[in-house]
Amino acid sequence: MKDYAPTQLGTHQALFEHFKQWLMANDFDYPYSPRSLDAYVRTVGQFLQQCQQQEIISLREVNSAILRSFIKFKADGSKYAINSMNIRTAALNLFFAWAMDNAYTQDNPLLDYQATEKERKQFGGRGGRKPVRLPSVLSLAELDRLSDCIMPGENFNQVRDAFLITLILATGIRTEEITRLKVEQFHFEQKYFIVLGKGNKERLVKFHSTSLCETTYPAYQLKRETQLNKLKTISPYLFITNRGKPMTTRLVYQQISHYLTQAEVNTERRGGHTLRHTAASLLLNNNVPITFIQQNFGHDDLKTTIRYLHLIRHA
Numbered sequence: 001m002k003d004y005a006p007t008q009l010g011t012h013q014a015l016f017e018h019f020k021q022w023l024m025a026n027d028f029d030y031p032y033s034p035r036s037l038d039a040y041v042r043t044v045g046q047f048l049q050q051c052q053q054q055e056i057i058s059l060r061e062v063n064s065a066i067l068r069s070f071i072k073f074k075a076d077g078s079k080y081a082i083n084s085m086n087i088r089t090a091a092l093n094l095f096f097a098w099a100m101d102n103a104y105t106q107d108n109p110l111l112d113y114q115a116t117e118k119e120r121k122q123f124g125g126r127g128g129r130k131p132v133r134l135p136s137v138l139s140l141a142e143l144d145r146l147s148d149c150i151m152p153g154e155n156f157n158q159v160r161d162a163f164l165i166t167l168i169l170a171t172g173i174r175t176e177e178i179t180r181l182k183v184e185q186f187h188f189e190q191k192y193f194i195v196l197g198k199g200n201k202e203r204l205v206k207f208h209s210t211s212l213c214e215t216t217y218p219a220y221q222l223k224r225e226t227q228l229n230k231l232k233t234i235s236p237y238l239f240i241t242n243r244g245k246p247m248t249t250r251l252v253y254q255q256i257s258h259y260l261t262q263a264e265v266n267t268e269r270r271g272g273h274t275l276r277h278t279a280a281s282l283l284l285n286n287n288v289p290i291t292f293i294q295q296n297f298g299h300d301d302l303k304t305t306i307r308y309l310h311l312i313r314h315a
Helices: 009-025 034-053 064-072 082-101 109-122 140-150 156-171 175-180 213-231 249-262 272-285 290-297 302-309
Strands: 192-196 202-206
Touching: 009 034, 009 082, 034 064, 034 082, 064 082, 064 109, 082 109, 140 156, 140 249, 156 175, 156 213, 156 249, 156 272, 175 192, 175 249, 175 272, 202 290, 249 272, 272 290, 290 302
Parallel strands: none
Antiparallel strands: 192 202
């Protein structure tokens, strides 16, 4: 059986590069999204670095305590968010499965860790259940202020962001889906577009002719063409930067948060998710069938959509 010694940086790096090469080839029946691939590579790199720091010389030495420390706790002792823990667990599960297939170890210590965590929950190790919060949504007054902040736009970024924000409010499209949306997938005249959502599931998303994006799209389309001609370049992506590059999820979050701050929106959550939640509540408030919203939003379970049945705040 192969072994490795993370105290020897070259060997440790070789193991990481071997795993990374296999993962980035993405030769799977159901390919991972680029975002998932980046998260898994980054997580496994951090884990092997921690092994090196703790002078763990073999994967066989990894136990539940080591995994619990890495998955749950940051360097300062504070806990990761649940989503971050789930990503770290998924990444290590994939890594150890690969390590077993390549004879770097004989078993997957994640199985023992997960069994231990299940026991902790069963016997009250975590205390009471964390309260479930309703999604944050914008009030009608906040929506009015947001609208005033984004329109009318003049420069490229303002016009693009006005379309971006109104499209989310009209359809509930996710931030990741925005960055992957291509021009050929957007059918403005027919009032629908096609996105590749979570789990690489393709779905059709519709929007109404009375939505604000009916006005903001033509303005952006003209600005986009002018900008690309000025740069003497082309792009298949609908949402681009003023340099002609596709927008990143970080940039989308940054721009939306900027306008929410300008509009004095009082919510802890920022970025596209707040607008997505608001879009769902707006559609329900306008008596749009809940099954239509479920399909538009890409919810597998109708219960997820039902969470938005609370009314838009009027304050």
